[in-house]
C-alpha cells in the first residue's frame with residue numbers, strides 16, 4: 001500500500017501544475033499579509049485606557065437586548081456576554097495589537113483555495129488515468145481494484161493535509177515576520193456549555209483549521225467519487241466547485257422555507273455553527289451533523305468503490 | 316508441452332450483442348501464438364478479457380491454472396502485456412514509468428528494471444521524459460514494462476504498430492527469443508499478416524467473434540494440399556495427360572506452363588508420366604502462398620481484410 005501511495009504521490013508532484021498550485025498558495029498568503037500590513041499602516045490602533053468600562057457597557061446593552069430578541073439569537077448573545085465578563089474579570093484586554101495569531105486566523109480564508117486545489121487533484125486522480133489510457137497498464141498488476149482506489153483516496157487526503165500544513169506554517173512564518181508575536185500572551189477564550197475556558201492560541205487555531213476544512217474534505221470526496229464513477233475530471237471539478245461556492249447559500253435559502261434542508265450536505269459542513277453561531281435549521285445538533293457527514297461520506301465511498309470495481313475498462 | 320493459457324468457452328456480450336462467441340483455445344509454453352482477424356473481429360476484446368480489464372460473460376480464462384475471474388491477483392502476476400497502444404505517463408521519464416510499475420509487483424529489484432531497459436535497447440534515453448519519445452521508443456518502453464516481473468505469459472495487442480521495418484524485425488527477434496530462451500508463452504495480435512507469418516509458431520483466426528481456425532503457421536500457409544507450378548512444353552499434351560490421370564483436377568493455365576493442386580506424393584508420379592509421354596519439363600516448383608492469400612481465403616472477406624492491411628501502413 002505504501003508503494004502505491006508513493007506512486008500516486010510521484011504522479012502528482014512530477015506534474016508542473018501541482019507545483020504551480022503550491023506556489024499560488026504561498027503567493028496568496030504573502031499578498032494577504034501585505035494587504036493587511038498596508039491597511040494597518042493607514043489606521044493606527046489606539047489603545048483604549050478604559051477598555052473595561054467599554055466592555056461593561058457592551059454587556060449591559062446585550063443584557064437589554066436579551067429580553068427583546070427572538071429565541072434563536074439568545075445563545076450567541078449569551079456567549080458574548082460571558083466572554084466580555086470573563087475578560088473584565090481576568091484583566092484580559094481584547095484590544096491587542098494585530099499579531100501573527102490574528103493573521104493565521106484570517107489566513108484560514110485561504111483554506112478555500114487549498115480546497116479548490118484538492119478538488120482538482122481528487123477529480124483527476126482516477127479520471128486522468130482513463131484519459132491518458134494508463135488505466136489499462138495500471139489494472140493489469142497483481143493488485144485488486146479496491147486497493148488501487150483506496151491508495152488513490154488516501155493520497156488525495158494526504159495531499160489535502162499537505163496543503164493545509166503548508167498554508168498553516170507559511171501563514172505562521174509570514175505572520176511572524178510581518179506582525180510579530182503579541183506583546184502579552186493572550187489565551188483564546190472558548191465558550192462551551194455556558195462556561196468560558198482558556199485555550200492556547202495554537203491549539204485553538206489547529207482545531208479552527210480542521211473545522212473549516214470539513215467542507216473541503218466532503219467536496220473532495222465527492223469529486224473523487226464523481227471521478228471514479230464517470231471517469232470525467234471536468235465534470236467532477238465543475239460540480240464540486242459550483243457547489244463549493246453556491247452550496248451553502250442555496251442550502252440557507254432552502255433552510256428558511258423547508259425543514260428537510262437539514263439533510264442537505266451543506267447544512268452540516270459548517271460545524272462551527274454549534275460553537276459560535278446559530279444552527280441553520282432549528283433542532284439541528286452537533287451529533288446530528290456528524291452523523292449526516294459520516295453518512296454522506298460512506299455513500300460517496302460505496303458508490304466510488306462499487307462502480308470502479310465492476311467497470312469494464314474499454315478504450 | 317503444457318498449456319499456460321487456457322481459453323475455455325469464453326463468451327462476451329455487451330448490451331445483448333454477442334461480441335465474442337464461445338472461444339476455445341490453449342497457448343503453450345515457449346510458443347508464439349498469433350491472433351489474427353479483420354477489423355472488429357474481437358481480438359482486442361479477447362485480450363482485454365485475458366488480462367481482466369473487462370468481465371467475461373460466460374466461460375473462463377486460466378493462466379497457469381489460475382482463473383482470471385476468481386484468482387485475479389495470482390493469475391495476473393504471471394502476465395505482462397500491452398493492450399492497444401502503450402500509453403505511458405508522458406510527464407515522467409521512461410525510468411520513472413518503469414519504477415512506477417515495478418512498485419506494483421512484488422520483489423522487483425533495480426537490476427531487473429535495468430535489464431529490461433537494456434533488452435529493449437532504451438538505455439540511452441531512459442532518463443528522458445516520455446513526451447520526447449518517438450512512437451517506436453514508446454513501444455519499446457511498453458515492452459520493457461511488460462517484461463519487468465519476468466512473466467510466464469506475454470500478451471501484446473499489435474506490438475509492431477508504428478514501428479519501422481528495422482523495429483519490426485527487432486521486435487520479432489525479441490519475441491522469438493523470449494519464447495525460446497525464457498520459455499514464455501507469447502500471444503500477439505496483428506494486422507500485419509506477413510509479420511505474423513515470420514513471428515508466430517501457431518495462429519488462430521478469429522472472425523466476427525468466432526474462432527474459425529487454429530493451425531501451425533506452416534500448415535496454415537500451405538493448407539492441406541500444395542500448388543505445384545510446372546513449366547512444360549507442349550502445354551496441351553501435358554493438360555491432356557493430367558486429365559487422364561486426375562479427371563477431377565482443376566488446372567490453371569499460365570503462359571509457359573500450368574498450376575495444379577497436388578499433394579507432395581503425387582509429384583514424382585506425374586513427372587515420370589510426363590517423361591514417358593515425351594513432354595519437356597523445364598521447371599517444377601512448389602508454389603508457396605503467403606499467409607495473406609490464405610487468410611483472405613479463409614475469412615472470405617477480402618474487401619475488409621485488405622482494408623485492414625492498408626490501415627496499418
Ligand SMILES: Nc1ncnc2c1ncn2[C@@H]1O[C@H](COP(=O)(O)OP(=O)(O)OP(=O)(O)O)[C@@H](O)[C@H]1O
Pocket residue numbers: 314329334352353354355356357358359360361
Ligand atoms: N464497449 C463496446 N460496446 C459495444 N460494442 C463493442 C464494444 N467494444 C467492442 N465492441 C465491438 O466488438 C467488436 C470487436 O472489437 P475489437 O476491438 O475487439 O476488435 P479488434 O479485432 O481488436 O479490431 P481491430 O483490428 O480494429 O483492432 C467490434 O465490432 C466492436 O464494435
Ligand SMILES: [Mg+2]
Pocket residue numbers: 358359360472
Ligand atoms: Mg484491436
